[in-house]
Amino acid sequence: MSALSVFIGVCAFFSASFVGLWLKKRLVKKADFYKDYYDYLTFALEKISYERAVVSEINKGFRGKSKEFSEFLEGKEINIAIPENDLSEIRSSISSIGRSDAETQIASLSSKCASMKRFVENECASFRKDAALRFKLAVLVGVALFIILV
Amino acid sequence: MLKEYLPEKINAILPPSVLEIRLRRRKPISFLTKKGKSFANHIVTDAEFEEALALATERSLYAITEKLVNGYLPLKGGVRVGVAGESVSDGNRVKTVKNITSLVYRIPHQIFGASDFLQIDGNFRENVLIISPPACGKTTFLRDLSRRLSIAGMNVAVLDERGEIGGVVQSEVTLDLGNNADVLVGFPKSIAYENALRSLNPDYIVTDELSGESDVKGVLRAYYGGVKVAATLHGSGESAFYGDFAPLAKVFDRIIVLGKEPRVGSVVQNIVR
Numbered sequence: 001m002s003a004l005s006v007f008i009g010v011c012a013f014f015s016a017s018f019v020g021l022w023l024k025k026r027l028v029k030k031a032d033f034y035k036d037y038y039d040y041l042t043f044a045l046e047k048i049s050y051e052r053a054v055v056s057e058i059n060k061g062f063r064g065k066s067k068e069f070s071e072f073l074e075g076k077e078i079n080i081a082i083p084e085n086d087l088s089e090i091r092s093s094i095s096s097i098g099r100s101d102a103e104t105q106i107a108s109l110s111s112k113c114a115s116m117k118r119f120v121e122n123e124c125a126s127f128r129k130d131a132a133l134r135f136k137l138a139v140l141v142g143v144a145l146f147i148i149l150v
Numbered sequence: 151m152l153k154e155y156l157p158e159k160i161n162a163i164l165p166p167s168v169l170e171i172r173l174r175r176r177k178p179i180s181f182l183t184k185k186g187k188s189f190a191n192h193i194v195t196d197a198e199f200e201e202a203l204a205l206a207t208e209r210s211l212y213a214i215t216e217k218l219v220n221g222y223l224p225l226k227g228g229v230r231v232g233v234a235g236e237s238v239s240d241g242n243r244v245k246t247v248k249n250i251t252s253l254v255y256r257i258p259h260q261i262f263g264a265s266d267f268l269q270i271d272g273n274f275r276e277n278v279l280i281i282s283p284p285a286c287g288k289t290t291f292l293r294d295l296s297r298r299l300s301i302a303g304m305n306v307a308v309l310d311e312r313g314e315i316g317g318v319v320q321s322e323v324t325l326d327l328g329n330n331a332d333v334l335v336g337f338p339k340s341i342a343y344e345n346a347l348r349s350l351n352p353d354y355i356v357t358d359e360l361s362g363e364s365d366v367k368g369v370l371r372a373y374y375g376g377v378k379v380a381a382t383l384h385g386s387g388e389s390a391f392y393g394d395f396a397p398l399a400k401v402f403d404r405i406i407v408l409g410k411e412p413r414v415g416s417v418v419q420n421i422v423r
Binding site: 048052053054055056097098099100101102103104105106 | 207211213216
């Protein structure tokens with residue numbers, strides 16, 4: 001067991017763990033983004049139903065967890081592992097807020113909230129589970145590489 | 151305040167001290183200033199009109215649908231935008247307005263002293279009605295009257311359905327109504343009179359543009375309840391007390407008729423009854 005092989009083994013371990021961490025963060029960000037989108041729709045629905053708050057007030061008052069979603073809301077380009085189709089659907093859904101009368105707006109937001117709730121409960125939970133699994137797997141791969149190399 | 155609601159190109163050609171702006175799709179912009187009406191050498195494009203509409207609705211149509219149905223959009227600072235377009239009806243109910251073709255911005259201003267001739271002091275107890283055709287300064291006069299009543303120490307409940315009298319912006323009354331005015335913004339008149347009478351203990355109720363049964367009932371309720379009223383009404387003199395408004399003829403002790411000659415807001419008649 002030379003010092004060089006130990007060094008290479010440690011590097012392999014950390015590289016694999018780093019890749020695992022990166023994969024985990026990527027999935028967690030994705031889950032947070034969808035969750036924030038759902039929370040935003042719920043927040044907008046509440047503010048519109050009870051206060052008839054205008055879009056700028058809703059955007060200003062919304063406090064989400066995902067930095068990417070906040071930037072997306074501001075119209076900035078974001079880098080996130082979400083299919084372009086989904087992103088453009090979310091974009092058009094958000095930009096459609098404010099283009100109809102109260103009755104239609106509330107009905108449309110309610111239906112979007114209901115479908116997103118299911119998605120967040122099922123898909124986002126599985127994203128988070130996958131994220132933890134991938135990280136654990138990467139760490140295990142790192143340990144295996146270390147053992148093989150050392 | 152108005153500039154944030156207009157497209158840049160239109161802001162650039164606004165004359166100073168403008169009182170009214172009319173944007174009509176694909177037509178020249180018209181302005182009303184103290185010097186009179188004029189047209190700018192600028193045709194309003196569809197894009198400019200849409201932008202002006204989006205700014206006026208704060209990109210939130212749902213928030214102003216009820217007001218839009220009543221023909222106007224309230225902006226901050228007491229600016230009111232009259233809207234002309236096509237109605238979308240559901241039976242007898244107008245649901246919303248589409249294909250909007252005209253936006254008429256009316257900018258409030260204050261003329262301190264407009265009602266000074268009434269010599270309002272703490273003993274003033276007259277029910278006052280201000281009558282004039284549109285754009286003769288009724289609201290401006292009423293605003294000054296409210297301020298004078300308030301300064302004289304009376305509790306003034308201002309029923310500001312369209313947000314024009316007090317120009318309330320986020321809990322702040324931006325136009326001067328003195329220190330004794332309580333402003334109810336955006337309440338339908340049927341509710342506003344009740345709320346004011348029951349919970350604000352007013353000496354005076356001030357309201358703009360009497361326009362229907364709820365106003366007639368509200369004014370009579372205040373009158374019989376011992377609360378004085380100052381109000382405005384579209385018309386050209388005492389003949390305005392016709393139809394639904396006939397019961398109000400007995401209410402008002404003083405009728406002030408405003409006109410446009412020699413200048414907007416001139417008192418044409420001051421009738422003490």
